[in-house]
């Protein structure tokens with residue numbers, strides 16, 4: 001209706017009064033709804049008449065103070081919900097940083113879903129029109145007392161309840177909080193499996209920097225964090241990106257047993273033990289099978305060697321309980337497991353993704369490698 005009325009032709013004399021009236025009426029209505037919109041008025045003059053086109057920008061107009069308040073309130077709520085870090089990026093920070101080239105080079109191996117969702121991952125507005133901000137959240141998972149069994153190593157993030165499930169409720173609650181603070185705001189929340197480039201957003205939001213091993217390093221929590229995001233149309237004050245603190249270090253690159261890490265902070269999945277032990281549904285390539293170093297699910301080598309991840313630097317322990325029994329697993333036991341034993345041992349953890357057959361394949365490769 002607004003647009004139709006605004007397309008009416010106005011006489012020069014009544015033009016100013018009519019426009020003021022329109023803007024006033026809409027400002028009042030929108031303020032009542034606790035949202036204020038920027039109203040754009042374009043006046044087209046021609047020798048015969050004047051035409052006013054008014055459109056409402058979907059982006060709510062807001063002051064830097066309001067954006068800052070909203071950001072602080074979201075961060076406080078994230079803390080209350082148990083997230084260990086929360087930062088905000090502006091969608092305008094979106095830019096290609098090597099993701100397309102990584103895909104074009106085939107470094108995603110057979111994770112075809114990454115290529116299929118390429119456009120969504122590179123442009124969040126395709127997932128959520130009018131997206132303005134990305135809230136990035138981290139949950140810390142390091143425990144000083146949890147050491148992977150030497151010959152049946154399970155990546156540390158998988159020693160506890162699957163974060164994909166554990167984060168559903170807190171993410172929903174945080175999205176509801178954003179909507180309560182900013183009525184009408186839309187939110188898209190996800191962790192890992194959504195078509196969102198979580199590390200790139202975490203870097204843009206200043207939650208940490210991208211280490212040479214490709215992972216986000218938080219100055220206090222190291223890279224022992226899982227990430228989650230909420231894309232929202234709410235205008236939140238963004239945080240500043242952090243400078244890279246890897247310096248001249250290249251310990252992770254040298255420690256990777258399969259040379260999967262490139263100097264450009266990218267990991268070639270075709271060479272990564274984590275890819276082969278979790279995502280690869282076929283045979284393990286000989287070259288990888290012979291270099292598993294005891295890893296049967298995931299791989300933490302590039303994280304274990306990083307100076308920012310050393311136990312003495314990390315003062316706190318993750319609160320969530322872990323499966324202490326993973327510390328006494330053996331490759332022999334895993335290779336002989338029945339489906340039932342596998343389900344009992346790994347129920348509710350991320351390890352279920354590899355299924356019993358995948359775990360046996362990995363354990364047998366470790367046995368042969370010994």
Ligand code: B12
Nearest residue numbers: 102155192197198200214215216226227267274275298299
């Ligand atoms: C596919 C995937 C994998 C694949 C491929 C890994 C890879 N090379 O990306 C495999 C299965 C191998 C894998 C392994 C692991 N993964 Co993974 N993985 C993902 C997933 C689903 C998508 C990542 C992706 O798009 N990769 C493609 C790369 C090219 O794009 P990108 O990550 O967006 O951005 C890269 C570049 O842009 C680059 N870059 C270079 N310069 C610059 C400069 C700037 C300014 C920016 C912004 C970016 C940038 O940096 C980024 C990292 O390489 C994410 C979840 C998600 N939705 O994002 C989890 C995720 C990245 N994985 C995670 C984890 C924990 C792991 C493992 C540690 C698990 C384990 N212990 O075995 C390993 C670590 C391997 C490693 N060193 O990267 C965490 C990382 C947490 C963190 N601290 O960063 C994530 C975020 C999952 C989560 N929600 O917690 N993973």
Ligand code: SF4
Nearest residue numbers: 256272273299301302
């Ligand atoms: S997870 Fe393991 S194989 Fe993959 S890059 Fe890190 S050290 Fe290399």
Ligand code: SF4
Nearest residue numbers: 211212246249252306
């Ligand atoms: S090991 Fe060194 S280069 Fe690798 S991520 Fe850590 S600080 Fe950066």
